Amino acid sequence: MEKLKYIKRDIKNGKEYFYFRKPNQKPIKINAEYGTPQFFLQYSQLLKNFAAINSTATPKSNNKNLENLIKDFKNSVRWIAFKPKTKEAYNNTFDRLTLPITPKDKSVNFDLGSIGINHKELKREIADEILRQFSIAKQPAQGNQVLKHLKALMKWSLGRSGWQLDFNPFSGYGNTPVDPDNQRPSDYRLITNGSIHNWTDQEIDLVKKHGCLGIQTMIELGRGLAQSNYDCMNLLWSNYKNGFFYFNREKTNAPIIVKANPRLKSFLDKLPKVGITIVMNHDYLGFNGTQSVGEFYTPTGELYQMKKEIRPFTQDLFYKKFQKTVKKAGLDSTKYKFHGLRYRGLTELAEAGCSVYEIMAISGHKSIAMIEKYTKKANQQANAERGLAKVEAFRKFNIV
Secondary structure, three states: OOOOOOEEEEEEOOEEEEEEOOOOOOOEEOOOOOOOHHHHHHHHHHHHHHHHHHOOOOOOOOOOEHHHHHHHHHOOHHHHHOOHHHHHHHHHHHHHHHOOOOOOOOOOOOOOOOOEOOOOOOOHHHHHHHHHHHHHOOOHHHHHHHHHHHHHHHHHHOOOOOOOOOOOOOOOOOOOOOOOOOOOOOOOOOOOOOOOOOOOHHHHHHHHHOOOHHHHHHHHHHHHHOOOHHHHHOOEHHHEEOOEEEEEOOOOOOEEEEEOOHHHHHHHHHOOOOOOEOOOEOOOOOOOHHHOOEEEEOOOOOEEEEOOOOEOOOHHHHHHHHHHHHHHOOOOOOOOOOHHHHHHHHHHHHHOOOOHHHHHHHHOOOOHHHHHHHHHHHHHHHHHHHHHHHHHHHHHHOOO
């Protein structure tokens, strides 16, 4: 039997297994019979994945490496000021950069923890390879975010004692392009799906009919307040007073004061207060008539049975439940995202004639460019209608 590099053979219960294993790293099982084309295909992919990222640099064994830079960054004042969600996003990036390489699309890692923080080893080809790997895995948004965070990390290290950078080798990577829909080819950013789908009234009503009370509440808040799922999910009843919402947006810490529209107010007035948060997972225990502790009609008029234990949503649970509800409604869960409800709410503000600054006060955005991304089509339609009206008025005035 020909010996292949990084291939380890094992026998369990009389069966032969083969693993791809780098020194000091977790082995990866090859799910094919040894010697078959499928075996060598998997082996070559694993070998290529390992070699590609390491071919861009030859890490040295010193303490001025990426892993230690990340540790310093996490002890900095900048890190302390980050919100929990921001820290979670950065930690996800750091895991991808430093954990061992695996062939799984859901875990695109690069094993770069030992790479030296110097201009000789931190080549721009590393960023190109990271984007390439995420492109293969069909995860463009994650790839852009990894490069955005890597660029921010290197920018933080500039001029700090103990590190050897005087310019950022990854400057430009991960930036939001001028094109709001991110559809222009770029060497520094992967093309994503573009603008989020803007829900119609019919689509919103369809998904609500297939969702539990918690999902219905989230949909009403997402559209009525034009906020992210995290901000809607964490709203307390104490944030809602006399028909107004008072809270700080999680991502930007921008203070938000917004009045509930009549539709949302009517919904909330009928919504039972069964917890400190407005949104609760009313289906937590699953349906079982013996566990019912009361009955009431939902804001949509459907008879609902409460359970013994009702808890707030977690981010992960809401994401899974929302996707499941969209699928039950017969829609594509990869297209119909909760963020599209925020898009819908902002579009309605633009269609109503609100200025950019009025919309920013409601949405909590700090960038005019982001507002223009959401409201571009609404403004285009409004400008077209005004233009046509002027043409008609001009023709009537100049009739001989």
